[in-house]
Amino acid sequence: MKNLKRRSFLKTAVATFTAGMMATPVMAADPIILGVPTAQSGPVGVADQQDWLNGVTLALDEINAAGGVNGRMIETKVVDIDILSPEGTIAAFQNLSEAGVHAIASSFVLIPQPAMDAAAANNLPYLHGNTQTASLDLFKSDPEKHRNTFQIDVAESWYGSGFIKFLSQLKTTGQWTPKNTKVHIVQEQIAYTQVISKATQDAIAASGGEWELAEVTDIQFPVQDWSPVLRALKASDAGIIMIDHWVAAELAAFVQNYAVDPVEGALVYLQYGPSQPEFLDLAGEAANGFIWGSVIGTYNDEMGAAFRAKYQAKYSGEMGMVYTGSGYDTAKILAEVWSTTDPEDFDAVGDAIRSVKYRGVAGTYTFNNDTQSGTSYPNQTDDPEAGQAHLIFQVQDGAHKIISPAPFSEVEFTPAWWMQ
Secondary structure: HHHHHHHHHHHHHHHHHHHHHHHHHHHOOOOEEEEOOOOOOOOHHHHHHHHHHHHHHHHHHHHHHHEEOOOEEEEEEEOOOOOOOOOHHHHHHHHHOOOOOOEEOOOOOHHHHHHHHHHHHHOOEEEOOOOHHHHHHHHHHOOOOOOOOEEEEOOHHHHHHHHHHHHHHHHHHOOOOOOOEEEEEEEEHHHHHHHHHHHHHHHOOOOOOOEEEEEEOOOOOOOOOOHHHHHHHHHHHHOOOOOOOOOHHHHHHHHHHHHOOOOOEEEEEOOOHHOOOOOOOOOOHHHHHOOOEEEEOOOOHHHHHHHHHHHHHOOOOOOOEEEEEEEHHHHHHHHHHHHOOOOHHHOOOOOOHHEEEEEEEEEEOOOOOOOEEEEEEOOOOOOOOOOOEEEEEEOOEEEEEEEEEEOOOOOOOOOOHHHO
């Protein structure tokens, strides 16, 4: 009887001890879940969204290999998202919330309010690269409601004013002598490109006669035929052409058509779209000489070059120049914040993000301002280490090369063959 009681006691004691030993480590080892809504199909945005997911994944591989965050691994919860519809956006964000994610890291959505409202409904930390004035206006309309929403970069309006600033700098430094001061804008019809077009026109008007608006030509996605646009460009004979459109495949079609019969002497700028990997594949040699820009992008300084090498070792093919690096940086920012806060305390996480100053592969991130968004160098600050550089690239010898701003430029601007 004594042996039976002793065996019973030992069994109970071992079970109690085991349960006590397991409780804390298991809780501590529970993963932190990062939601990454990622478009799997659709007419636009898929390449950018995949670039972002790749960058996030690379960052988490490094973080987890180093022991995670205070011993907790970070896992991704990836859901498909229809970025073209409010319903598709809401469904993706609700899916992530119901899955118990600790934060959402999104490359972008085209309609910001459904995403921001869905994140705010659960107070989720939400970091995104929407690059939209509309997102910032929504935040300012109710800062308390959207207190945990952060735009990692700046508004799209800086594309326009920053481009005119770049033209002046290129001329002043003697790298380029424009054949005339006229700027011809070709604008697509979504709100994003319309804001960029207006900002460009405003900057031209404010230039004191240094630049003049030649003409504005409208296009509508999908662009089936560039011939009418090319005729309009020929007719205006402007010294500067701005194609205010963001879809890589369509910009590749434009450059192939343009190369057949270009506007002699014109500097041609393509807004953002060449950053997407397929642009160089589709455009081929015709891409050489064209200029494009992004208000956030992967540097090629020591830190940026190391990231590029790691990315190319993990992923084959052409590397996107924008969402790869910014996705990587966003995951690193969240890991840094989680290391000093309880990931389950969303407001504490939001407070920590507001206090962060993080230098990543795409520049320096700070959010303690009236829009909880990035800062543009040289458009909003003269300090190259105080924001994210508005990078201007030129395709040279089949590769994207940063030509502005200093000190992040890799090479000097080279006049395209049709400019010589």
